Amino acid sequence: xxxxxxxxxxxxxxxxxxxxxxxxxxxxxxxxxxxxxxxxxxxxxxxxxxxxxxxxxxxxxxxxxxxxxxxxxxxxxxxxxxxxxxxxxxxxxxxxxxxxxxxxxxxxxxxxxxxxxxxxxxxxxxxxxxxxxxxxxxxxxxxxxxxxxxxxxxxxxxxxxxxxxxxxxxxxxxxxxxxxxxxxxxxxxxxxxxxxxxxxxxxxxxxxxxxxxxxxxxxxxxxxxxxxxxxxxxxxxxxxxxx
Amino acid sequence: xxxxxxxxxxxxxxxxxxxxxxxxxxxxxxxxxxxxxxxxxxxxxxxxxxxxxxxxxxxxxxxxxxxxxxxxxxxxxxxxxxxxxxxxxxxxxxxxxxxxxxxxxxxxxxxxxxxxxxxxxxxxxxxxxxxxxxxxxxxxxxxxxxxxxxxxxxxxxxxxxxxxxxxxxxxxxxxxxxxxx
Numbered sequence: 220x221x222x223x224x225x226x227x228x229x230x231x232x233x234x235x236x237x238x239x240x241x242x243x244x245x246x247x248x249x250x251x252x253x254x255x256x257x258x259x260x261x262x263x264x265x266x267x268x269x270x271x272x273x274x275x276x277x278x279x280x281x282x283x284x285x286x287x288x289x290x291x292x293x294x295x296x297x298x299x300x301x302x303x304x305x306x307x308x309x310x311x312x313x314x315x316x317x318x319x320x321x322x323x324x325x326x327x328x329x330x331x332x333x334x335x336x337x338x339x340x341x342x343x344x345x346x347x348x349x350x351x352x353x354x355x356x357x358x359x360x361x362x363x364x365x366x367x368x369x370x371x372x373x374x375x376x377x378x379x380x381x382x383x384x385x386x387x388x389x390x391x392x393x394x395x396x397x398x399x400x401x402x403x404x405x406x407x408x409x410x411x412x413x414x415x416x417x418x419x420x421x422x423x424x425x426x427x428x429x430x431x432x433x434x435x436x437x438x439x440x441x442x443x444x445x446x447x448x449x450x451x452x453x454x455x456x457x458x459x460x461x462x
Numbered sequence: 463x464x465x466x467x468x469x470x471x472x473x474x475x476x477x478x479x480x481x482x483x484x485x486x487x488x489x490x491x492x493x494x495x496x497x498x499x500x501x502x503x504x505x506x507x508x509x510x511x512x513x514x515x516x517x518x519x520x521x522x523x524x525x526x527x528x529x530x531x532x533x534x535x536x537x538x539x540x541x542x543x544x545x546x547x548x549x550x551x552x553x554x555x556x557x558x559x560x561x562x563x564x565x566x567x568x569x570x571x572x573x574x575x576x577x578x579x580x581x582x583x584x585x586x587x588x589x590x591x592x593x594x595x596x597x598x599x600x601x602x603x604x605x606x607x608x609x610x611x612x613x614x615x616x617x618x619x620x621x622x623x624x625x626x627x628x629x630x631x632x633x634x635x636x637x638x639x640x641x642x643x
Contacts, residue, residue, distance in 0.1 A: 249544050257534045257551075264530025265523060268503040315504045317580065349508045349582065381503060430585050 279375025300340030368397025481614035489539030496532030498579035509581025542617025
């Protein structure tokens with residue numbers, strides 16, 4: 220006959236062991252659940268970014284800036300706007316540089332307006348140091364300028380700067396920026412026709428000691444972008460054009 | 463009963479509030495750091511590439527996925543779920559960051575750590591490795607504190623951090639923590 224005391228002790232030990240096992244199991248389940256949560260968030264995030272960078276571009280903002288075709292020659296920037304404009308705005312930008320996209324969002328309208336009114340033209344040095352998309356976008360930008368819709372294409376590239384810029388996306392953007400693109404434009408994009416010019420832009424920026432993007436000069440004078448407002452930029456362009 | 467429960471050591475009470483602060487700071491920093499990178503997938507990949515540590519096939523995955531891992535860990539820290547386990551994962555991630563930044567410094571690369579978005583190459587005089595490492599080590603200390611003292615106020619935590627408590631007491635704490643949260 221076992222005494223109640225003994226039974227209690229054994230019972231208690233059994234209970235404690237059961238509880239310990241249950242706790243251990245609960246903890247394993249919790250760790251698995253947390254690992255699963257992190258994995259799901261990360262996998263979902265990767266899919267989200269894949270979708271975000273591979274979708275087709277949104278429509279480009281419309282512009283009435285001059286659409287005359289430009290000639291592409293190595294080391295020479297793209298000229299967007301009237302050749303007679305009194306003021307030259309020089310821009311060094313990478314189509315995938317986030318600060319360039321912010322710059323465009325804030326100051327792009329002022330610059331576009333100056334181009335449209337004939338007050339200024341833009342000399343564009345598209346640089347390509349962020350990734351492969353910087354290179355394909357810079358090449359397509361040259362193709363578009365050559366075909367005469369450089370200005371609209373430029374705005375479209377920045378309006379869709381989160382895209383990775385595959386060939387189909389770049390051709391799709393042309394449809395939205397300049398009407399149906401010619402076969403010549405498509406070939407220009409897929410064959411990377413201006414690859415040499417694109418690398419000549421990086422070299423030109425190096426030669427001109429440009430160390431960051433965006434870099435802006437008005438009539439050759441560097442502008443301090445950090446302290447710039449759209450109003451002060453407007454005033455700068457106006458005073459540069461009066462001289 | 464009572465002796466241990468009533469006269470709860472002062473240290474334990476203070477430690478719980480310190481742990482709450484550590485959770486909120488660490489979680490907040492991770493969520494902000496992740497979100498700033500999620501906004502800009504290209505820069506995030508470029509920032510990873512600038513370290514020149516991974517094969518190119520992995521750079522995109524890490525550039526896209528890592529920010530979401532930071533956000534997930536940050537959310538778990540803020541909520542206070544399985545704090546010790548999450549703190550261990552956070553500490554490991556911080557060790558990886560510290561290793562990556564230190565290796566960039568040692569190899570003489572000129573890059574921004576890209577810890578809060580941006581990243582990539584910078585001019586040789588523009589690096590801030592010392593400050594970046596100091597910040598990461600500070601965050602690592604917070605994470606290690608949480609590994610040591612995972613129990614905290616305002617947390618959803620039920621267990622995984624109370625194994626050393628007698629069972630009955632653990633129960634009451636657990637429900638108490640649930641109510642607070």
